[in-house]
Amino acid sequence: MYSWLSEQLRSEFEEVRLLKESPRGSVRLIRHDATGKQFILRRFQGNGEVYHRLLGCSCPHLPLIYEAAEREGENLVIEEFVQGDTLDFLLADALFTPQETRKIVKQLCQGLWVLHSMAAVHRDIKPENVILRGGDAVLIDFDAARLHKPQAEADTQILGTTGFAAPEQYGLGQSDTRTDIYSLGVLMNVLLTGQHPSKRLTEGRLGRVIQRCTQVNPAKRYKDVMYLMEALS
């Protein structure tokens, strides 16, 4: 399957541009020769199981995964190219209202619910990784997503983006789904104030929600994204 897909990618698609490259892999924008449709092509090493699980489902708040193939730890993933502006691009001009913020974060919760129900964690939620497509917020780039194994030891690799990453991602404990809740809290505060909650916390009810999301002790945060959605309703 992997070699078949590589072969098809060579003969039916062309590269538009390289979006990102790291020792772990690369992300490219590619175009289908015959139809002109654009897709994201992700190559990386490691566990690609999340992508395989996502093949069978769709969620308006996650990019569609069209194809995933794996050979000896090398992964190829063809993903929907989501068009729109990222939140960090939009934040350069203006902050978001509490109403807009609630809507965006609730939609991100729906996307995360899908990942979390597959025992996957996103681990890199930040404004650059959220695209507004029409009225829908889409959570992209689960490059850092991994399966959450309840018995595993502390995460061995430091991933995630400084500021948005939860303390346990720096090696204090295993990242689980509550790690994403921490990053969502920070994101919410940044959308409302432009700053990290430790610098300037939003006032009022949303401030209390953010505070609970960003507790250092994961046990004190919302237990899952459903509870967070409820708190935002």
Add this chain to the structure above:
Amino acid sequence: MSQQKPCPHCGAQLPDTASFCPHCARSVNQRKEIHPPRRLPRRVIRGALLALALAALALTAWHYTRPRVYDNGTAEVIYTDGGGSYQLLLNHFGDRFQPMTDYAEEVEEGTTSNKPSRLFINHMDTGVNAKEVFLRKVETITVELLQGGDSPEPWQYTEPQATDYDPEAASRSILTYTDRSGDMELRWTIAMKNGDTIRLYQRMALGVVPTRHFYPEDVPMDTVDDLQALVDEVNETITSDVIVYIHLPAVTYEGSLLLEQRSMNLIGSEGPDGTRTTFTGTLQATAQKGYICQFQNLRFAGDGEGVGVSASARINFSDCQFAGWRTGVLCYGNSWVNIKNSVFEDNTVGFHFNSTSNNRNDHMYNGNLFRRNGTAVLLERVPGDQALYFEGTRFSRNGADIDNRCGHEVSIADAIFE
């Protein structure tokens, strides 16, 4: 890429595990849109609790009616227990959402085929693969044949088990059958630890591709004229949807043979003294209709001039020998020729590929020997851009091993050069 399926949108051939068609850039799998469940406000929950208490009484009564049997005669059952609802289904291929109760299969006469019967278990609401959760509730899984177990060559099946090759499936059993196995009905029985029984069914209607065999005992074919007459008669009297095998005696055919119009299979033989079916003149194959020609166990012996086999027909050679030709095998026009386990020696050019086919075929050129040729393999034009593989093929004392004039990708990682 053993199993293939056509793309439902454009018809391109895809591996059966493909979710996406690279030719028309569309999804070919089923997707379930996933929405998180809604949690209800507390006061609704309190009201619901009361109703639930009443329901619990009814539930207790319902529990007494267990164990239950789930059997609707098809390849799909929806099973519900305290943990939720599960979709259980059987499928021969990789699509875990597509139950496949009835399937029609065509096999060639005298051949054996395999097909797996796969059990998939999905969460009803989310579509998430639920095999692990579900298998913990299962006591035993068994498979039996309701039909096809007592035909002249009965269907065989392996005990159902989970395998690493098939990570999506909860379990699978491999079915083996021949053209004489007849129609089949298979029943899976899943016995649950709580006493419930689930039964799933798959049926297969077996068709046989018509095949005709010609043997030297029945038809004169000792000289090239006899053989040409037989080939011409086959062309006139047998349509190309029938596979034709001509089993040749271990004689030497002097003079050239022309295979035109429809394809046929030439199967050579070996006499008790070691002589083989041999052609000393050019075999010219231009047949375009029907299946790919299979040429097996033939020897083509030239005198230094001419072409051994000149093919604009599609041919798969195996266990053949080409010696003493200006060109051993020439593939031209829009044909595709594959060669396995064959010997090329003392030719000016062994295998000359010069074709613009859009019928690309087998890319594996395994187990051949090229010895003492001026040029062993000459690639002038090769269709497509998939590599040709020469696994286990030996190149020995040729003037040039591979003269790759068209620069086609060639994999010689597992070839042997001496």
